[in-house]
Amino acid sequence: METMMVAWMLDSLLGLGLLWLAWRCLACPNLFKAIVLFVAFGLLMALAWVRLEAPDVALAEAAIGAGLTGALLMVALAQLQSIETNGDAAGATEKEERGIRPLQWLLLIVLPLIATGLGYIILSFPPDAPGLSTAVATHLEASGVSNPVTAVLLNFRGYDTLLELIVLLLALLGVWSLGGTVPQQAATPAPLVLETLTRLLVPVLILTAAYLLWVGAHAPGGAFQAGSVLAAAGVLLLLIGRHPRAALMALPLRLILVLGPATFLVIAVVTMLIEDALLKLPPEHAGKLILLLETTAMLSIGATLAALFLGGRRHTDKEHS
Amino acid sequence: MTLIDYLTAALLLAGAIFFFAGTVGLLRFPDVYTRLHALTKADNVGLGLMVVALAIQAESWTAVGKLLLIWLLVMLAGASVAHLVARGALRRGVRPWKQ
Amino acid sequence: MQTLYLTLALFLLLTLGAGMWRVLRGPTAADRMLAAQLFGTTAVAVLLLLSQASGNAALRDVALVFALLAAVTAVAFVQRAWPEQEQPQETERDVD
Numbered sequence: 001m002e003t004m005m006v007a008w009m010l011d012s013l014l015g016l017g018l019l020w021l022a023w024r025c026l027a028c029p030n031l032f033k034a035i036v037l038f039v040a041f042g043l044l045m046a047l048a049w050v051r052l053e054a055p056d057v058a059l060a061e062a063a064i065g066a067g068l069t070g071a072l073l074m075v076a077l078a079q080l081q082s083i084e085t086n087g088d089a090a091g092a093t094e095k096e097e098r099g100i101r102p103l104q105w106l107l108l109i110v111l112p113l114i115a116t117g118l119g120y121i122i123l124s125f126p127p128d129a130p131g132l133s134t135a136v137a138t139h140l141e142a143s144g145v146s147n148p149v150t151a152v153l154l155n156f157r158g159y160d161t162l163l164e165l166i167v168l169l170l171a172l173l174g175v176w177s178l179g180g181t182v183p184q185q186a187a188t189p190a191p192l193v194l195e196t197l198t199r200l201l202v203p204v205l206i207l208t209a210a211y212l213l214w215v216g217a218h219a220p221g222g223a224f225q226a227g228s229v230l231a232a233a234g235v236l237l238l239l240i241g242r243h244p245r246a247a248l249m250a251l252p253l254r255l256i257l258v259l260g261p262a263t264f265l266v267i268a269v270v271t272m273l274i275e276d277a278l279l280k281l282p283p284e285h286a287g288k289l290i291l292l293l294e295t296t297a298m299l300s301i302g303a304t305l306a307a308l309f310l311g312g313r314r315h316t317d318k319e320h321s
Numbered sequence: 322m323t324l325i326d327y328l329t330a331a332l333l334l335a336g337a338i339f340f341f342a343g344t345v346g347l348l349r350f351p352d353v354y355t356r357l358h359a360l361t362k363a364d365n366v367g368l369g370l371m372v373v374a375l376a377i378q379a380e381s382w383t384a385v386g387k388l389l390l391i392w393l394l395v396m397l398a399g400a401s402v403a404h405l406v407a408r409g410a411l412r413r414g415v416r417p418w419k420q
Numbered sequence: 421m422q423t424l425y426l427t428l429a430l431f432l433l434l435t436l437g438a439g440m441w442r443v444l445r446g447p448t449a450a451d452r453m454l455a456a457q458l459f460g461t462t463a464v465a466v467l468l469l470l471s472q473a474s475g476n477a478a479l480r481d482v483a484l485v486f487a488l489l490a491a492v493t494a495v496a497f498v499q500r501a502w503p504e505q506e507q508p509q510e511t512e513r514d515v516d
Contacts, residue, residue, distance in 0.1 A: 067489030071496035
């Protein structure tokens with residue numbers, strides 16, 4: 001009984017804290033403060049996923065929400081600051097923030113309606129509906145893995161993951177197509193402590209990525225979580241000024257970027273020809289195929305996220321000069 | 322509750338006290354350099370006590386190893402960041418607090 | 421024991437909420453970053469407690485990922501986003 005009470009208080013505090021942080025984060029005019037609030041939001045969000053008994057999502061949120069996004073936003077802020085000091089864009093944006101504009105009134109009406117609708121839908125579900133979990137459980141045997149989340153993501157609905165990989169690649173292409181507008185800030189030489197920290201952390205990060213990939217077969221983990229941990233290693237190296245050589249940036253990087261989606265597509269076509277269904281993995285080989293798909297996906301995700309962090313293309317600078 | 326459980330409870334409570342002290346330090350210390358102590362000392366000890374408390378409850382040696390690894394990593398991150406922040410603040414002319 | 425784990429998790433969450441005051445007040449960017457780093461440590465402790473309370477060992481992996489990535493945001497801040505001048509007008513407000 002007491003345990004229920006405490007759990008209930010914990011959940012309410014988390015829920016209210018998340019709402020408050022989201023509001024503060026959006027309403028904050030100081031961008032740096034907003035980033036720190038967003039990182040704190042990511043932390044609480046991961047804890048909320050834990051309380052909702054979704055450790056797979058919590059793992060992804062921990063890696064991306066609390067780790068990588070913070071670093072990405074920090075670098076974005078640094079680039080904004082360099083634009084503001086170079087040009088005079090700062091004054092113009094500040095004036096626009098006064099008063100509530102008509103569009104915002106519209107949002108003020110539409111958003112509560114959407115929220116009410118969503119709340120109604122969620123509350124109208126029967127409380128203990130099994131959903132598709134029984135269907136997943138009965139076919140888990142044939143999926144090649146014993147973690148139901150991995151079974152759904154890479155076998156039963158593998159095309160979802162295929163499309164996600166392509167979306168991620170498109171995001172990078174989007175960034176690359178904008179590349180070259182912001183001059184890359186010359187990295188300050190890394191202090192010795194930072195060098196040492198990176199040297200200690202990078203091997204552990206790579207090892208953890210491999211561990212998360214492997215453990216994904218029977219417990220929370222998998223390609224996305226492992227890929228983001230791998231990307232964190234890349235981000236750390238980039239932050240201390242260890243840029244990859246130009247030769248690696250051209251063809252090898254692109255090959256790694258498309259490795260995951262390409263493997264997925266090849267398997268999709270082959271299964272279509274042999275099994276007459278897109279990504280219908282034959283049960284006897286499913287385990288190995290999933291491991292292959294996840295490994296290639298992890299490498300591509302890691303490379304894509306690190307490349308996103310690197311921002312616009314380097315060689316556009318050379319083309320112009 | 323067994324003896325192990327009492328030991329765990331005592332260590333967890335001690336850990337919580339250090340976490341509380343860390344937060345008080347974060348809120349009450351006068352400048353960024355003193356506040357760094359809250360980050361690197363109090364919270365790492367608090368986490369260490371909690372790790373020990375949970376390690377004696379752990380079901381396997383691998384779990385103990387993972388708990389210790391987590392603690393070491395947090396200490397590594399905390400110590401490095403504290404150094405970097407202190408160094409950066411000093412370079413940017415943030416004055417250390419004097420009585 | 422369950423109740424103890426959850427109560428301590430709740431307590432740590434409350435200290436995290438109190439620490440949020442430092443993020444809001446600053447006064448320097450370093451103070452805010454410092455507080456975020458502190459939240460990371462607290463979140464690791466909360467995750468370990470929840471892992472023990474629910475008997476779900478997978479939550480330790482979440483804590484492991486947190487611990488590993490704890491430094492990344494702060495390193496990005498120190499290396500790139502820390503302005504060369506701390507705004508002096510903000511420091512005046514925070515005289516205790």
